[in-house]
Amino acid sequence: MTSELSASCIEQAVNQFYSGGQQQQIEQWLTLTQISPQAWGFCWDLLSPQKTVEVRFYGANTLYAKISRYWSEVPHDQYDNLRTRLLQKIMELCSGDKIITTRLCVSLAALILHMTPEDWPDPVPQLISTFQSLQTVTEEQRCQVLLEILRVLPEEYFSANLSQSRRLVLNGELNKSLSHVLPLLRSLLLPGAPTDVKRAALQCFSSWLDLGSVFSEAEDIILLTFQCLQNQDLFDTAVETLVNVFSHPSNERYHNTMKKYLPCVLGLQDSFMKARDSLDMDVCQRVGQIIISFAENNVTLLLQWAVDPEVRETTINFINLVLTCTSIPGHFPVDENFSNMFFTFWYLLQDGIQDPPVERSKVLHQMFCPIFLSLIQTLLIKVQYPEEEEYNSWTKDDKEEFRCYRQDIGDTMMYSYSILREPLLGFMCNTLNSGAENPKETQWQLIEAVFFLFTSVAENVDLEEEVHIPSMLSVLPKLPYNNVKYISAALKMIGSYSEWINCHPGYLNCVIPLILQGLQGLQNSEIAESATMSLKDVTGENLDHIQPHAPQILGACQHAFQSGLLKTRDSMRLMHSVGQVLSVMKYDDIMQYLTSLLSPLLQELQNLITREPSTPVKAAILSRLSILGSLFSSLDTERDKEDVKVKPRSIEPKPVAVLLQQLAPIIQGLLANWITDPGVIEGICAMFKHALKTLLDDFGLLSKDVAEMLVQMYQVNPSPAILDLSKQLIIMHHEDSQLSPVVVTLLGSLSTITLELFTKGPQNYTDVIEAFMNLLSQVLKKSKAILTTEQCVVQMKSLFHSALQALSLPEHQTVKATCSFLGEFLSAGETTPVIKALVQEEGSLLLDKILRAVGGESARGLVENLSDIFLMLNKHYPENMPLWMNQLLKQEGYPSPKVTKADKDIFIKAVLREKINKRKIREVSKEFSLKCRGMFGTEYAANTGFP
Numbered sequence: 001m002t003s004e005l006s007a008s009c010i011e012q013a014v015n016q017f018y019s020g021g022q023q024q025q026i027e028q029w030l031t032l033t034q035i036s037p038q039a040w041g042f043c044w045d046l047l048s049p050q051k052t053v054e055v056r057f058y059g060a061n062t063l064y065a066k067i068s069r070y071w072s073e074v075p076h077d078q079y080d081n082l083r084t085r086l087l088q089k090i091m092e093l094c095s096g097d098k099i100i101t102t103r104l105c106v107s108l109a110a111l112i113l114h115m116t117p118e119d120w121p122d123p124v125p126q127l128i129s130t131f132q133s134l135q136t137v138t139e140e141q142r143c144q145v146l147l148e149i150l151r152v153l154p155e156e157y158f159s160a161n162l163s164q165s166r167r168l169v170l171n172g173e174l175n176k177s178l179s180h181v182l183p184l185l186r187s188l189l190l191p192g193a194p195t196d197v198k199r200a201a202l203q204c205f206s207s208w209l210d211l212g213s214v215f216s217e218a219e220d221i222i223l224l225t226f227q228c229l230q231n232q233d234l235f236d237t238a239v240e241t242l243v244n245v246f247s248h249p250s251n252e253r254y255h256n257t258m259k260k261y262l263p264c265v266l267g268l269q270d271s272f273m274k275a276r277d278s279l280d281m282d283v284c285q286r287v288g289q290i291i292i293s294f295a296e297n298n299v300t301l302l303l304q305w306a307v308d309p310e311v312r313e314t315t316i317n318f319i320n321l322v323l324t325c326t327s328i329p330g331h332f333p334v335d336e337n338f339s340n341m342f343f344t345f346w347y348l349l350q351d352g353i354q355d356p357p358v359e360r361s362k363v364l365h366q367m368f369c370p371i372f373l374s375l376i377q378t379l380l381i382k383v384q385y386p387e388e389e390e391y392n393s394w395t396k397d398d399k400e401e402f403r404c405y406r407q408d409i410g411d412t413m414m415y416s417y418s419i420l421r422e423p424l425l426g427f428m429c430n431t432l433n434s435g436a437e438n439p440k441e442t443q444w445q446l447i448e449a450v451f452f453l454f455t456s457v458a459e460n461v462d463l464e465e466e467v468h469i470p471s472m473l474s475v476l477p478k479l480p481y482n483n484v485k486y487i488s489a490a491l492k493m494i495g496s497y498s499e500w501i502n503c504h505p506g507y508l509n510c511v512i513p514l515i516l517q518g519l520q521g522l523q524n525s526e527i528a529e530s531a532t533m534s535l536k537d538v539t540g541e542n543l544d545h546i547q548p549h550a551p552q553i554l555g556a557c558q559h560a561f562q563s564g565l566l567k568t569r570d571s572m573r574l575m576h577s578v579g580q581v582l583s584v585m586k587y588d589d590i591m592q593y594l595t596s597l598l599s600p601l602l603q604e605l606q607n608l609i610t611r612e613p614s615t616p617v618k619a620a621i622l623s624r625l626s627i628l629g630s631l632f633s634s635l636d637t638e639r640d641k642e643d644v645k646v647k648p649r650s651i652e653p654k655p656v657a658v659l660l661q662q663l664a665p666i667i668q669g670l671l672a673n674w675i676t677d678p679g680v681i682e683g684i685c686a687m688f689k690h691a692l693k694t695l696l697d698d699f700g701l702l703s704k705d706v707a708e709m710l711v712q713m714y715q716v717n718p719s720p721a722i723l724d725l726s727k728q729l730i731i732m733h734h735e736d737s738q739l740s741p742v743v744v745t746l747l748g749s750l751s752t753i754t755l756e757l758f759t760k761g762p763q764n765y766t767d768v769i770e771a772f773m774n775l776l777s778q779v780l781k782k783s784k785a786i787l788t789t790e791q792c793v794v795q796m797k798s799l800f801h802s803a804l805q806a807l808s809l810p811e812h813q814t815v816k817a818t819c820s821f822l823g824e825f826l827s828a829g830e831t832t833p834v835i836k837a838l839v840q841e842e843g844s845l846l847l848d849k850i851l852r853a854v855g856g857e858s859a860r861g862l863v864e865n866l867s868d869i870f871l872m873l874n875k876h877y878p879e880n881m882p883l884w885m886n887q888l889l890k891q892e893g894y895p896s897p898k899v900t901k902a903d904k905d906i907f908i909k910a911v912l913r914e915k916i917n918k919r920k921i922r923e924v925s926k927e928f929s930l931k932c933r934g935m936f937g938t939e940y941a942a943n944t945g946f947p
Helices: 003-019 023-034 039-046 053-069 076-093 098-115 123-133 139-159 164-188 195-211 219-228 235-246 255-266 269-277 281-296 299-306 312-326 339-353 358-382 388-393 396-420 422-437 444-460 468-478 484-496 498-503 505-521 525-541 547-563 568-582 587-610 615-634 655-674 678-716 720-733 740-760 766-782 790-806 812-828 833-857 860-876 881-889 901-913 918-932 939-944
Strands: none
Touching (some): 003 023, 003 039, 003 053, 053 076, 076 098, 098 139, 123 139, 123 164, 139 164, 139 195, 164 219, 195 235, 219 235, 219 255, 235 281, 255 312, 281 299, 299 312, 299 339, 299 358, 312 339, 312 358, 339 396, 358 396, 358 422, 358 444, 396 422, 396 444, 422 444, 422 468, 468 484, 468 505, 484 498, 484 525, 498 505, 498 525, 505 525, 505 547, 547 568, 547 587, 568 587, 587 615, 615 655, 615 678, 655 678, 678 720, 678 740, 720 740, 720 766, 740 766, 740 790, 766 812, 790 812, 790 833, 812 833, 812 860, 833 860, 833 918, 860 881, 860 901, 860 918
């Protein structure tokens, strides 16, 4: 095919691609054509000025692809010719579409990286000289093209795939060029230069910043950039440049240089205030970006300057400027959408203040306390909700952004507390007391904000604090509760101080009535959520003091359940609280209350199982199972108590055990209709799992019935949830002489059913197989003896072969679980003769499977886990491993035709040498795997890596 014909065909294909026909096929063809050897010829024809923009762009892209990725195709004696031709084409097209010119400039940058320094010494000064002497284009065009070439050169350097040695050479060459680039940029930023040229110069300077050695030589350019902020047409570009300057990670090395810029950044205050007063939020945001980039990236220097008398005042003024930016008027994100970008600075500042040495930290604390107190006052305003009518007009996205913004403010409050501590709590208490004294004059938003901020710092407040938290809690009953968000915030705040209340139990008299009052507002979902969460926190943290309040709490909870207004999640939390409170009561009282509380729920469940299965019925069943599970997880009459080292054994049965016995007929009825539904099976298992964790050894009386139920469910509907519960049951009771036969029978039955799944097609049951392998792995860790019982020994060989089969499944997690089981299995052979004998007989099959998987049959991301098997075989079967390895790897083309005998010999030696170092054997296996796949040393392998 001739060059002319190729260009014509390609032009037609490009035009057809952009017209919208058969795009996928055309794109594939154009991509292959672009990297063909003929592309060196036709790309120039496609760059003809007479061609369409699309065709010329494809031509420019083709030239870049060839130069950057296929440089080896260019004969050495054609280097200079290619460079000359490319420069000529750039100048020929420079007055046309910028997108084409830029792509050709990037091609020239790629060419420079290939030719410098051996075949094109000092390219940058040569280019500057060449363009200065050009007469074929205007002076402005010359500047624009030269600056574009210089702009893309560092970008191409950083994006190019270069060896480390080559990158070092080019870095040195580019840094040498700075002595030519910076004077050029300086001259083009002086007054009188065209605006477009100044913009290009700023963009070029920004690009060269990443080389890292610019700052000490570019002070005047940076100062000129500040002047460009006064030019409205250059404003955005100047902002971006200054942000890049001050965001550079090497700033702290230039202590004195940065100090010179501090007054310049502080001088932006007038621009910010003017824009703020005129409500020009775009300008405020852009100026704020410069301020925060300087602040965030120079915190260490700012703290050093703060204790330096020469610049202390300027530094404090600058930090106050950041505070001014943080306090921009309006509600985020509707009135303004950038005040959140200043929050990170306040975290970094408080972190830096607390850094040693201690004496310096004390001085800084004293110096910055007033600033942080002003910050708290600002945050108290910014965190407030707008008026309800305005808030209701916000979009869903606006409300979500505001929620996240409030959370960020809460985090900032927490950081500020580490600086202020008592003054912060005092300020908020004063605000709260003022609101209580003047309720009619105080907006609910202010008090809600105080509640929110108190909640934010709760985690850091000392449990011994005895001034401000008592004051805050004491004022709560005096406040009017007439707004949903206000009430919700108060309840959340109470819950957040539940641990503090445990140390000061007298305040339960204050908070319990407020929480229970919240339970009366269940018509509102927000209040219901906050009230149930608060009650759960307070009862959970105060079990040693909750008994006097139990009748009051339990009565309110029963009333809430009877109202029928609770959502499932709220009911679960409330039932959890019920369980916690009942845990401190006498057995008879517990059962009497539960009979009254649960009778309606159990009756509802009984009615549901008689109804025809449907989605609403299923949802109702799952809801009630979840509520019961929540009760079972918290109702523990033998919980750990303060000051009680030895718990006396109760003669009464555990309430949860009694309830499970009452539930047994209902569960069997449920299984009769729903045993094929995975969701219901999962719900039943989750409920029993909660009960098992609470009852522990006392679950023993139920174990036989539950084990039979698990096998019954597993036969019909194999599920990971069944296996997970079975795992807990087996591990819990494997050492109990009376229950050991039960769990052995359970494990045997589960194994038999699971082995049948392998005959039906294991790819259809990967989640079940993963759970089964995890079960076996845990059993081996906790009780190897179970697998040596007669029933399990019969299945051992089949289990081993099923694991080999599972190694070929596509799901990563299933294979990883299988590797974990096999690792434990191999390790158990050391102390278990029956396992050792099996491995010695069948181990070569396992090694063959692993070698094939590493050799390419399995995904690369699994190689690390698979290679762990090498280590276990090598460690526990040192006599067999060398023999198996050599026998398997001596086969021609095994495990891949891409590896040589030398590669395999190196691999064998490396593997056999390692019996302890897992990391080393993983590295060796990954390298061998890449060689087997023909990917070792490739760019693709380096870029994709191993997950």
